[in-house]
Amino acid sequence: MAITVRIPTVLRAHAGGKSSVEAEGATVGEVLKDLASRYPGMSGQLLGEDGNLHRFVNVYVDDDDVRYLDKLYTTVREGQVVSILPAVAGGGA
Amino acid sequence: MALYTSVLDLIGNTPMVEVSELSPNPQVRILMKLEGQNPGGSVKDRIAKSMIEEAEKDGSIRPGQVLLEPSSGNTGIGLAMVCRIKGYRLKVVMPANVSVERRQLLELWGAEIIDSPAAEGSNGAVRRARQMAEENPDWAFLYQYANPANPKAHFEGTGPEIWQDCPEVTHFVAGLGTSGTLMGTGRYLKTRNPDIQVWAIEPPAGELVDGLRNLDDGYVPPIFTDNDGYNLLDRKTVIGPRESIEWLRRLADVGIFAGISTGSAMAGAVRCASQIESGTVVIVSPDGGWKYLSTGAWTEDLDAVVERARHTLYF
Numbered sequence: 001m002a003i004t005v006r007i008p009t010v011l012r013a014h015a016g017g018k019s020s021v022e023a024e025g026a027t028v029g030e031v032l033k034d035l036a037s038r039y040p041g042m043s044g045q046l047l048g049e050d051g052n053l054h055r056f057v058n059v060y061v062d063d064d065d066v067r068y069l070d071k072l073y074t075t076v077r078e079g080q081v082v083s084i085l086p087a088v089a090g091g092g093a
Numbered sequence: 094m095a096l097y098t099s100v101l102d103l104i105g106n107t108p109m110v111e112v113s114e115l116s117p118n119p120q121v122r123i124l125m126k127l128e129g130q131n132p133g134g135s136v137k138d139r140i141a142k143s144m145i146e147e148a149e150k151d152g153s154i155r156p157g158q159v160l161l162e163p164s165s166g167n168t169g170i171g172l173a174m175v176c177r178i179k180g181y182r183l184k185v186v187m188p189a190n191v192s193v194e195r196r197q198l199l200e201l202w203g204a205e206i207i208d209s210p211a212a213e214g215s216n217g218a219v220r221r222a223r224q225m226a227e228e229n230p231d232w233a234f235l236y237q238y239a240n241p242a243n244p245k246a247h248f249e250g251t252g253p254e255i256w257q258d259c260p261e262v263t264h265f266v267a268g269l270g271t272s273g274t275l276m277g278t279g280r281y282l283k284t285r286n287p288d289i290q291v292w293a294i295e296p297p298a299g300e301l302v303d304g305l306r307n308l309d310d311g312y313v314p315p316i317f318t319d320n321d322g323y324n325l326l327d328r329k330t331v332i333g334p335r336e337s338i339e340w341l342r343r344l345a346d347v348g349i350f351a352g353i354s355t356g357s358a359m360a361g362a363v364r365c366a367s368q369i370e371s372g373t374v375v376i377v378s379p380d381g382g383w384k385y386l387s388t389g390a391w392t393e394d395l396d397a398v399v400e401r402a403r404h405t406l407y408f
Binding site: 060086 | 215216307309323
Protein backbone atom coordinates (compact mmCIF):
# COMPACT_ATOMS: atom_id res chain seq x y z
CA MET A 1 0.00 0.00 0.00
CA ALA A 2 1.58 3.26 -1.11
CA ILE A 3 1.55 6.07 1.41
CA THR A 4 2.50 9.65 0.63
CA VAL A 5 5.28 10.89 2.90
CA ARG A 6 5.95 14.62 3.19
CA ILE A 7 9.62 15.50 3.57
CA PRO A 8 10.68 18.70 5.35
CA THR A 9 13.06 21.13 3.62
CA VAL A 10 15.86 20.20 5.97
CA LEU A 11 15.75 16.52 4.84
CA ARG A 12 15.04 16.96 1.13
CA ALA A 13 18.70 16.66 0.19
CA HIS A 14 18.46 13.08 1.45
CA ALA A 15 15.33 12.37 -0.64
CA GLY A 16 16.51 13.45 -4.07
CA GLY A 17 15.31 17.02 -3.42
CA LYS A 18 11.66 15.94 -3.34
CA SER A 19 9.07 17.45 -1.00
CA SER A 20 6.94 14.33 -1.01
CA VAL A 21 7.64 10.70 -1.88
CA GLU A 22 5.78 7.38 -1.87
CA ALA A 23 6.61 4.57 0.53
CA GLU A 24 5.00 1.24 1.45
CA GLY A 25 3.86 0.04 4.85
CA ALA A 26 0.93 -0.62 7.17
CA THR A 27 2.48 1.15 10.16
CA VAL A 28 4.55 4.32 10.55
CA GLY A 29 7.58 2.19 11.41
CA GLU A 30 7.21 0.15 8.21
CA VAL A 31 6.75 3.28 6.12
CA LEU A 32 9.90 4.88 7.58
CA LYS A 33 11.86 1.65 7.07
CA ASP A 34 10.78 1.48 3.44
CA LEU A 35 11.64 5.17 3.04
CA ALA A 36 15.13 4.52 4.42
CA SER A 37 15.64 1.62 2.02
CA ARG A 38 14.72 3.84 -0.95
CA TYR A 39 16.75 6.80 0.31
CA PRO A 40 19.59 5.42 2.43
CA GLY A 41 20.66 8.93 3.54
CA MET A 42 17.41 9.25 5.50
CA SER A 43 17.93 6.35 7.88
CA GLY A 44 20.36 8.03 10.27
CA GLN A 45 18.20 11.16 10.27
CA LEU A 46 14.91 9.70 11.47
CA LEU A 47 15.71 7.13 14.10
CA GLY A 48 18.17 7.24 16.98
CA GLU A 49 20.47 4.39 17.94
CA ASP A 50 17.78 3.06 20.27
CA GLY A 51 15.44 2.59 17.31
CA ASN A 52 13.07 5.33 18.50
CA LEU A 53 12.35 8.57 16.68
CA HIS A 54 15.15 11.14 16.77
CA ARG A 55 14.32 13.66 19.52
CA PHE A 56 14.00 16.57 17.10
CA VAL A 57 11.85 14.64 14.62
CA ASN A 58 8.06 14.65 14.82
CA VAL A 59 6.05 12.32 12.61
CA TYR A 60 2.37 12.91 11.94
CA VAL A 61 -0.34 10.73 10.42
CA ASP A 62 -2.62 13.33 8.91
CA ASP A 63 -2.83 15.85 11.79
CA ASP A 64 -1.79 13.68 14.72
CA ASP A 65 1.69 13.34 16.23
CA VAL A 66 2.37 9.60 16.36
CA ARG A 67 4.31 9.90 19.65
CA TYR A 68 0.89 10.21 21.33
CA LEU A 69 -0.77 7.50 19.25
CA ASP A 70 1.05 4.15 18.97
CA LYS A 71 4.42 5.67 18.06
CA LEU A 72 6.13 3.62 15.29
CA TYR A 73 3.31 1.05 15.54
CA THR A 74 0.66 3.62 14.58
CA THR A 75 -1.27 2.18 11.66
CA VAL A 76 -1.61 4.00 8.37
CA ARG A 77 -4.33 3.51 5.81
CA GLU A 78 -4.49 4.18 2.08
CA GLY A 79 -5.10 7.87 1.55
CA GLN A 80 -3.51 9.03 4.80
CA VAL A 81 -0.47 11.26 4.66
CA VAL A 82 2.62 10.76 6.80
CA SER A 83 4.46 14.03 7.48
CA ILE A 84 7.96 14.25 8.88
CA LEU A 85 8.75 17.54 10.61
CA PRO A 86 11.58 18.89 12.70
CA ALA A 87 10.59 19.93 16.24
CA VAL A 88 10.58 23.71 16.60
CA ALA A 89 9.58 26.15 19.31
CA GLY A 90 5.84 26.81 19.16
CA GLY A 91 4.33 30.10 18.19
CA GLY A 92 2.22 31.37 21.07
CA ALA A 93 5.07 32.31 23.30
CA MET B 94 -16.30 43.06 43.32
CA ALA B 95 -13.37 43.27 45.69
CA LEU B 96 -10.98 46.21 45.91
CA TYR B 97 -7.39 45.46 44.87
CA THR B 98 -4.28 47.34 45.93
CA SER B 99 -2.25 46.55 42.78
CA VAL B 100 -2.90 45.57 39.18
CA LEU B 101 -0.59 42.62 39.83
CA ASP B 102 -3.28 41.21 42.12
CA LEU B 103 -5.70 41.17 39.18
CA ILE B 104 -3.67 38.46 37.44
CA GLY B 105 -5.37 35.05 37.44
CA ASN B 106 -8.78 33.95 38.73
CA THR B 107 -10.16 34.32 35.24
CA PRO B 108 -13.76 33.39 34.43
CA MET B 109 -14.83 30.27 32.60
CA VAL B 110 -17.79 30.33 30.22
CA GLU B 111 -19.80 27.60 28.55
CA VAL B 112 -19.70 27.52 24.73
CA SER B 113 -21.46 24.16 24.34
CA GLU B 114 -23.87 25.64 21.81
CA LEU B 115 -21.02 25.16 19.33
CA SER B 116 -20.28 21.57 20.37
CA PRO B 117 -20.76 19.05 17.54
CA ASN B 118 -21.75 16.41 20.10
CA PRO B 119 -24.72 17.05 22.42
CA GLN B 120 -23.11 14.73 24.99
CA VAL B 121 -19.99 16.88 25.21
CA ARG B 122 -19.88 20.23 27.00
CA ILE B 123 -17.20 22.74 26.06
CA LEU B 124 -16.04 25.34 28.59
CA MET B 125 -13.62 28.14 27.84
CA LYS B 126 -11.33 29.84 30.33
CA LEU B 127 -10.98 33.47 29.30
CA GLU B 128 -7.35 34.43 29.87
CA GLY B 129 -7.86 37.64 27.92
CA GLN B 130 -9.43 38.95 31.14
CA ASN B 131 -5.98 39.30 32.72
CA PRO B 132 -4.88 42.95 33.09
CA GLY B 133 -2.13 42.73 30.44
CA GLY B 134 -4.60 40.97 28.16
CA SER B 135 -3.32 37.40 28.05
CA VAL B 136 -2.56 34.15 29.85
CA LYS B 137 1.10 35.21 29.82
CA ASP B 138 0.52 37.70 32.63
CA ARG B 139 0.53 34.67 34.91
CA ILE B 140 4.02 33.53 33.97
CA ALA B 141 5.38 37.08 33.72
CA LYS B 142 4.46 37.71 37.36
CA SER B 143 5.55 34.25 38.45
CA MET B 144 8.95 34.35 36.70
CA ILE B 145 9.77 37.84 38.01
CA GLU B 146 8.64 37.16 41.56
CA GLU B 147 10.59 33.87 41.70
CA ALA B 148 13.69 35.70 40.45
CA GLU B 149 13.20 38.38 43.12
CA LYS B 150 12.88 35.70 45.77
CA ASP B 151 16.09 33.92 44.81
CA GLY B 152 17.93 37.24 44.45
CA SER B 153 18.75 36.90 40.75
CA ILE B 154 17.20 40.28 39.84
CA ARG B 155 17.33 43.75 41.42
CA PRO B 156 15.30 46.91 40.63
CA GLY B 157 16.72 48.79 37.63
CA GLN B 158 18.19 45.64 36.12
CA VAL B 159 17.93 44.74 32.41
CA LEU B 160 15.79 41.69 31.66
CA LEU B 161 15.89 39.88 28.30
CA GLU B 162 13.27 37.56 26.80
CA PRO B 163 12.46 35.95 23.42
CA SER B 164 8.74 36.32 22.73
CA SER B 165 6.43 36.47 19.73
CA GLY B 166 4.17 38.75 21.74
CA ASN B 167 2.15 37.93 24.79
CA THR B 168 4.95 36.98 27.17
CA GLY B 169 6.81 40.11 26.17
CA ILE B 170 3.69 42.22 26.77
CA GLY B 171 3.00 40.61 30.16
CA LEU B 172 6.62 41.04 31.22
CA ALA B 173 6.67 44.63 29.96
CA MET B 174 3.66 45.46 32.13
CA VAL B 175 5.09 43.78 35.24
CA CYS B 176 8.53 45.36 34.62
CA ARG B 177 6.98 48.81 34.28
CA ILE B 178 5.13 48.38 37.59
CA LYS B 179 8.17 46.98 39.39
CA GLY B 180 10.89 49.14 37.83
CA TYR B 181 12.90 46.79 35.61
CA ARG B 182 14.18 47.48 32.07
CA LEU B 183 12.99 44.92 29.50
CA LYS B 184 14.40 43.92 26.10
CA VAL B 185 12.22 41.61 23.99
CA VAL B 186 13.60 39.60 21.07
CA MET B 187 10.74 39.15 18.63
CA PRO B 188 10.29 37.80 15.07
CA ALA B 189 9.77 40.73 12.71
CA ASN B 190 6.44 39.36 11.37
CA VAL B 191 4.18 39.71 14.41
CA SER B 192 1.03 41.83 14.28
CA VAL B 193 1.52 45.58 14.66
CA GLU B 194 -0.55 45.79 17.85
CA ARG B 195 1.97 43.59 19.63
CA ARG B 196 4.80 45.99 18.90
CA GLN B 197 2.66 48.95 19.95
CA LEU B 198 1.81 47.34 23.28
CA LEU B 199 5.45 46.61 24.03
CA GLU B 200 6.33 50.20 23.23
CA LEU B 201 3.49 51.47 25.39
CA TRP B 202 4.89 49.66 28.43
CA GLY B 203 8.38 50.94 27.65
CA ALA B 204 10.08 47.73 26.48
CA GLU B 205 12.83 47.76 23.88
CA ILE B 206 12.16 45.54 20.84
CA ILE B 207 14.98 43.62 19.16
CA ASP B 208 13.93 42.12 15.82
CA SER B 209 14.87 38.59 14.82
CA PRO B 210 14.39 37.34 11.23
CA ALA B 211 10.74 36.62 10.37
CA ALA B 212 11.69 33.47 8.47
CA GLU B 213 13.19 31.92 11.59
CA GLY B 214 10.00 32.24 13.65
CA SER B 215 10.06 31.72 17.40
CA ASN B 216 13.05 29.42 17.03
CA GLY B 217 15.11 32.30 15.66
CA ALA B 218 14.05 34.64 18.47
CA VAL B 219 15.00 31.98 21.02
CA ARG B 220 18.39 31.41 19.40
CA ARG B 221 19.18 35.12 19.22
CA ALA B 222 18.10 35.77 22.81
CA ARG B 223 20.22 32.90 24.12
CA GLN B 224 23.21 34.28 22.26
CA MET B 225 22.64 37.80 23.64
CA ALA B 226 22.23 36.44 27.16
CA GLU B 227 25.63 34.77 26.86
CA GLU B 228 27.25 37.98 25.63
CA ASN B 229 25.67 40.07 28.42
CA PRO B 230 26.01 38.11 31.65
CA ASP B 231 24.78 41.07 33.73
CA TRP B 232 21.34 40.91 32.06
CA ALA B 233 18.78 38.64 33.68
CA PHE B 234 17.50 35.99 31.30
CA LEU B 235 14.16 34.63 32.53
CA TYR B 236 13.73 32.35 29.52
CA GLN B 237 10.15 31.12 29.61
CA TYR B 238 11.02 27.93 27.69
CA ALA B 239 13.16 26.60 30.53
CA ASN B 240 11.94 28.50 33.61
CA PRO B 241 10.14 26.27 36.14
CA ALA B 242 8.20 29.36 37.31
CA ASN B 243 6.32 29.13 33.97
CA PRO B 244 4.57 25.75 34.53
CA LYS B 245 4.45 26.56 38.27
CA ALA B 246 2.14 29.53 37.60
CA HIS B 247 -0.27 27.11 35.92
CA PHE B 248 0.19 24.30 38.45
CA GLU B 249 -0.67 26.72 41.24
CA GLY B 250 -3.10 28.99 39.37
CA THR B 251 -4.78 27.86 36.16
CA GLY B 252 -5.04 24.20 37.22
CA PRO B 253 -6.63 24.72 40.67
CA GLU B 254 -8.96 27.38 39.24
CA ILE B 255 -10.25 24.95 36.60
CA TRP B 256 -10.62 22.17 39.18
CA GLN B 257 -12.54 24.47 41.51
CA ASP B 258 -14.91 25.70 38.80
CA CYS B 259 -15.28 22.42 36.91
CA PRO B 260 -14.28 19.19 38.73
CA GLU B 261 -16.24 17.24 36.10
CA VAL B 262 -13.60 18.07 33.46
CA THR B 263 -12.67 15.01 31.34
CA HIS B 264 -10.44 16.66 28.70
CA PHE B 265 -8.13 19.64 28.91
CA VAL B 266 -7.19 21.16 25.53
CA ALA B 267 -4.66 23.96 25.07
CA GLY B 268 -2.14 25.31 22.60
CA LEU B 269 1.46 24.16 22.69
CA GLY B 270 4.01 26.98 22.71
CA THR B 271 6.47 26.86 25.56
CA SER B 272 4.26 24.01 26.85
CA GLY B 273 3.93 25.82 30.22
CA THR B 274 0.10 25.94 30.21
CA LEU B 275 -0.18 22.27 29.25
CA MET B 276 2.55 21.04 31.60
CA GLY B 277 1.45 23.00 34.67
CA THR B 278 -2.32 22.75 34.27
CA GLY B 279 -2.23 19.22 32.86
CA ARG B 280 0.00 17.93 35.65
CA TYR B 281 -2.21 19.55 38.33
CA LEU B 282 -5.43 18.19 36.84
CA LYS B 283 -3.95 14.68 36.61
CA THR B 284 -2.96 14.79 40.28
CA ARG B 285 -6.64 15.40 41.04
CA ASN B 286 -8.00 12.90 38.52
CA PRO B 287 -5.53 10.77 36.54
CA ASP B 288 -8.24 9.93 33.98
CA ILE B 289 -8.31 13.50 32.66
CA GLN B 290 -6.95 13.60 29.11
CA VAL B 291 -4.56 16.37 28.11
CA TRP B 292 -4.57 17.39 24.43
CA ALA B 293 -2.04 19.72 22.83
CA ILE B 294 -3.00 21.82 19.82
CA GLU B 295 -0.27 23.16 17.55
CA PRO B 296 -0.20 25.35 14.47
CA PRO B 297 1.20 23.79 11.28
CA ALA B 298 4.96 24.23 11.18
CA GLY B 299 4.63 25.65 7.66
CA GLU B 300 7.36 27.98 6.55
CA LEU B 301 8.80 28.31 10.02
CA VAL B 302 10.76 25.09 9.75
CA ASP B 303 12.31 26.11 6.43
CA GLY B 304 14.87 28.23 8.29
CA LEU B 305 16.48 25.16 9.83
CA ARG B 306 19.82 24.06 8.45
CA ASN B 307 19.73 20.61 10.00
CA LEU B 308 17.72 18.61 12.48
CA ASP B 309 19.92 19.60 15.37
CA ASP B 310 18.59 23.14 14.93
CA GLY B 311 15.30 21.72 16.17
CA TYR B 312 14.06 22.53 19.62
CA VAL B 313 12.03 20.94 22.38
CA PRO B 314 11.42 23.29 25.34
CA PRO B 315 13.28 22.17 28.48
CA ILE B 316 10.11 22.62 30.55
CA PHE B 317 8.43 20.06 28.27
CA THR B 318 11.05 17.40 28.97
CA ASP B 319 11.47 18.45 32.64
CA ASN B 320 7.76 17.81 33.17
CA ASP B 321 7.83 14.49 31.30
CA GLY B 322 5.67 15.96 28.53
CA TYR B 323 5.96 12.85 26.37
CA ASN B 324 4.06 10.91 29.02
CA LEU B 325 1.84 13.73 30.25
CA LEU B 326 0.21 14.52 26.90
CA ASP B 327 -2.43 12.12 25.60
CA ARG B 328 -2.70 13.63 22.15
CA LYS B 329 -0.99 16.25 20.00
CA THR B 330 -2.84 17.45 16.93
CA VAL B 331 -2.30 20.12 14.29
CA ILE B 332 -4.97 22.73 13.55
CA GLY B 333 -4.48 24.81 10.42
CA PRO B 334 -5.22 28.52 9.95
CA ARG B 335 -8.45 28.01 7.99
CA GLU B 336 -10.05 25.89 10.72
CA SER B 337 -8.78 28.31 13.38
CA ILE B 338 -10.27 31.36 11.71
CA GLU B 339 -13.55 29.62 10.89
CA TRP B 340 -14.02 28.69 14.55
CA LEU B 341 -12.83 32.09 15.68
CA ARG B 342 -15.65 33.63 13.62
CA ARG B 343 -18.23 31.17 14.93
CA LEU B 344 -17.24 32.02 18.49
CA ALA B 345 -18.64 35.50 17.91
CA ASP B 346 -22.09 33.80 17.78
CA VAL B 347 -21.79 33.11 21.50
CA GLY B 348 -20.26 36.50 22.26
CA ILE B 349 -16.60 35.49 22.37
CA PHE B 350 -14.15 38.02 20.89
CA ALA B 351 -10.78 36.37 21.21
CA GLY B 352 -7.38 36.00 19.58
CA ILE B 353 -6.68 33.64 16.71
CA SER B 354 -5.14 30.94 18.90
CA THR B 355 -8.53 30.71 20.66
CA GLY B 356 -9.98 29.70 17.29
CA SER B 357 -7.35 26.94 17.14
CA ALA B 358 -8.16 25.79 20.69
CA MET B 359 -11.87 25.77 19.86
CA ALA B 360 -11.25 23.78 16.67
CA GLY B 361 -9.26 21.34 18.83
CA ALA B 362 -12.11 21.06 21.32
CA VAL B 363 -14.54 20.39 18.48
CA ARG B 364 -12.26 17.69 17.07
CA CYS B 365 -12.01 16.18 20.56
CA ALA B 366 -15.79 16.38 21.13
CA SER B 367 -16.50 14.63 17.85
CA GLN B 368 -14.14 11.75 18.74
CA ILE B 369 -15.44 10.98 22.24
CA GLU B 370 -18.79 9.69 23.40
CA SER B 371 -19.43 12.13 26.23
CA GLY B 372 -17.53 14.41 28.54
CA THR B 373 -16.58 17.94 29.52
CA VAL B 374 -13.83 19.64 27.54
CA VAL B 375 -12.07 22.64 29.08
CA ILE B 376 -10.06 24.87 26.77
CA VAL B 377 -7.89 27.91 27.35
CA SER B 378 -8.55 31.10 25.41
CA PRO B 379 -5.06 32.68 25.62
CA ASP B 380 -6.05 36.25 24.77
CA GLY B 381 -8.75 38.62 23.53
CA GLY B 382 -9.25 39.76 19.94
CA TRP B 383 -7.99 43.32 20.19
CA LYS B 384 -4.42 42.67 19.07
CA TYR B 385 -5.68 40.97 15.89
CA LEU B 386 -8.07 43.57 14.48
CA SER B 387 -5.45 44.68 11.94
CA THR B 388 -5.37 41.15 10.53
CA GLY B 389 -8.93 41.41 9.23
CA ALA B 390 -9.61 38.00 10.80
CA TRP B 391 -13.34 38.63 11.28
CA THR B 392 -14.18 40.91 8.41
CA GLU B 393 -12.06 40.16 5.36
CA ASP B 394 -12.36 37.37 2.80
CA LEU B 395 -11.53 34.07 4.49
CA ASP B 396 -9.05 32.95 1.81
CA ALA B 397 -7.13 36.22 2.05
CA VAL B 398 -6.96 36.05 5.86
CA VAL B 399 -5.83 32.41 5.77
CA GLU B 400 -3.17 33.17 3.18
CA ARG B 401 -1.82 36.04 5.31
CA ALA B 402 -1.90 33.87 8.42
CA ARG B 403 0.55 31.52 6.72
CA HIS B 404 3.17 34.28 6.67
CA THR B 405 2.49 35.96 10.00
CA LEU B 406 2.85 34.76 13.54
CA TYR B 407 -0.51 35.13 15.18
CA PHE B 408 -0.25 32.22 17.55
